[in-house]
Amino acid sequence: MSRIRKNPAGVDPELLVKDAAKLMPEPTRRLFLRGGASLGALAFLTGCDIVDSASAEHVLMKISYFNDRAQAWLFNPNKLAPTYPDSAVRRPFPFNAYYPEEDAPEVDKDDYKLEVGGLVDNKKSWTLDELYALPQETQITRLVCVEGWSAIGKWTGTPLREFLRRVGADTRAKYVWFRCAEGYSTSIDMPTALHPQTQMTFKFDGEILPRKYGFPMKVRMPTKLGFKNPKYVMEMAVTDKYLGGYWEDQGYNWFSGI
């Protein structure tokens, strides 16, 4: 998943779409699955090619939506992710994205303003100094990547629920959506947004969040897979509309709780 590519800080949306397309499996960009050889095992078993790629994908996506609901049901809003001692922190912590580290967005700290929108009372934007003035907590938790590896990190910042309270968010809304500097986006369910360990993160391992880990702000949630933890967050919106996300729109399970 760390195959590609190229996102200059002055993001050109057209270029970005092209880049995203390159990440899709080559022969069938619109399909998440590949037919033929990849279904060899099934064909071998049944002696015929029973699965047509498009309809298989349709059924699999239906089951993935069912799995969203199953995971929402399993999610316990009061259950905390295990925490670890400082000595367990992985140093250096792995960089992971769909582009190489040198292409990570560079966000100017003086120009930065976190935009807040959707179902909130106060839509004013927040400067970094204003964000840094919020109460902060530190967590040492395990990041689990969708690829299977995991690493323990130390993140410091403001509980998202505290921020949502301050901006007067309608917490009966279904989702919180995040837009990031490089064009990445993701969205999460409200119970996860209100989980005590879901954090607007400003520091990693005691230092101001470096560029590679998402300067100036990432959102850390130890109850979801790594790709649901957006970096370089520029905008957040509380919404009832399902907006998916960068990887979710390509077939990764939306809820992706752990």
Place this chain on the structure above:
Amino acid sequence: MSIGATHEQALTPAAPTGAVIHPLWVRVTHWVNAVAMVIMIGSGWQIYNASPLFAFLFPPEITLGGWLAGALLWHFAAMWLLAVNGLVYLVLGIATGRFRRKLVPIRPSEVLADTKAAFTGRLVYDDLSVYNAVQKLLYLGVILAGIVIVLSGLAIWKPVQLQELTAVFGGYDAARYVHFFAMAAIVGFFVLHVVMALLVPKSLRAMIIGR
């Protein structure tokens, strides 16, 4: 022949031709499990390739899903089939007494004798309704591997919500290894099982039509 085996045969009607060896529920759950396992293993190999535990990858041609997202869709769809079917099988296996009748007791001396007989080509399968000691050991072993693979899979899938289970396996990273080795055990069983079914075709017939 040991007393145990004689005793067991006495309890099992001496299957004359035409008697049902595998009741319908065994046959249905067997084949549903076969399909679920092939999907789980094929997609699991693709998922493994995204972050391999060892210095090898599975050849993409024998994996399912095309890429990580596709493999995960298959894996988390077929898991329901595997788990529900497996649960039905375990409940009926215990409730009907089939496990007790067919799979136990397993005596080490019999396992040794039957293993030796198997390798010298003297192990006979005249009565399909009675399992030899090696069969009992392997069938019980693969049932246990199936239980371990489902539980370790849950531990990897939900290391926060089911963190107590994950802890039983020694944590998230250790659970991945347990999951892998349970897969390896099942694949090993699968290879042997298919070879034996082909060598003793009437056993395959019995698993399809019951007799």
